[in-house]
Amino acid sequence: MKTWLWHHVDALRTTLARLLRTPVATLLNVSVIGVALALPVGLYVAVVNLQGLTRSLGSDPQLSVFLALDAGSADAKRIAARLQQHPTVREARYVPRDEALKELKSSTGLADVVDSLPANPLPDAFVVTPRDTTPAALEKLRDEVRGWPKVTHVQLDAEWARRLEAGLRAALLAVSLLATVFAFALVAVTFNTIRLQILTRREEIEVSKLIGATDSFIRRPFLYYGALQGLAGGLAAWAIIAAGIYILNGALADLSRLYAAQIELRHLSPEDSGSLLAFSAALGWFGSWLSVNRHLAAIEPR
């Protein structure tokens, strides 16, 4: 057990030394892998951020029911009662026109504009949360309420958010396809690096075999090399995306000040970061495993 552990520690140390002995080649390989991984992962980050945005805007579908401007409080009460008794309505929240104006003033940067208005242009409204959120049920409810007296307009909220989310699901699929392609690239890069390594270490491998090294002993540093290189590439991809987000957030800060909203890109979650690193290390390991199995058998002492 101790010997086994020692073998691994030793292999890891030799491998690190090898990586550091050729810093330029190592840096180039790591950059290639980093850039290749940053592309699909960057897209993934973009999609996840957009998804977060649509969620925060509420993808729970709601109906906004706007009353006529001349509707009085009696009309509003009557409609409220009708909505609350409706079998498919779970909740109906009354938004009086004055409150709506106040909200508009405080939540957007439009206080000056609102103040300059001669009269409140907003109607009374209800925000209706239906029991059944299937598109067909929503449309049926919308068409029904639209026909009521003193109701001028019924808006299906969050429909665009749902559409966007469906689009984002398709985008996620595209990201995984892209990730697959670049995973192949990572394996290929590692395969080739290890092939060159084996060729330059031909003598060492031959001598090791002659003095009684097992195949796994010879294979180990190459596998470590591939895994470490993959891991470093994963870290590089992570750093590239972190830098990209940092720069974009700087630009977005201005934008969010203008829109009085909190718009900020978020980096990969710790879980996703962990998966990225584990995935890139595993692919590097796999690439070198393929390469070692293919090329090591050819070196036998004669």
Next chain:
Amino acid sequence: MISFSRVTKRYPGGLEALRGVTLTIDAGEMVFVTGPSGAGKSTALKLMAAIERPTTGSVVVSGQNVGALRPRAVPFLRRKLGLIFQDQKLLFDRSAFDNVMLPLAVTGFERREAARRVRAALDKVGLLAKEKVHPVRLSGGEQQRLAIARAIVHRPAILLADEPTGNLDAAYAAGIGELFRSFNQVGVTVVIATHDASFAARMKPRMIVLKEGRVAAA
């Protein structure tokens, strides 16, 4: 310790290096395998180290039938052997110390004990002062002694040397011969293949003479 029984080795292309060789080398013996170039000396040593496999017949080394050895078992046979080659097969990207460390590294020897043994082996061949030197900067004779240090550092039961004095002058060869004798005196079975007749004659060991792949005298 080592026994050949009707061993024939035919290389691809039809060359027959050994033809029905039968011989036995006992534990603790020191044996010279001699004969002209192409007589099959190197092939005989390669068969003992499982570098080659017999075409027919059987080669048994320390109780193991080399011809029937699974590839996975080969490294463990080789750990019982010390191999010395005419071209030394030293690694030029590391120091003398690290070259000698190699056989202990592959078995996962404890670091401090390994370093102690490496220095003992270097001391034995008279290279202790040059442990940090890279093989490139050693003379031919020193390189050969470094190769010997690497072959004995893991204290093998059998030492196999192929033309160990190949490119060395007579005085140097005699020194290396004495080195082999000292290993033999502590119980190591030593097999040396050489075409250097004067070197062999001086040592007065048991001789196995090969000629055209057959045992001419044993």
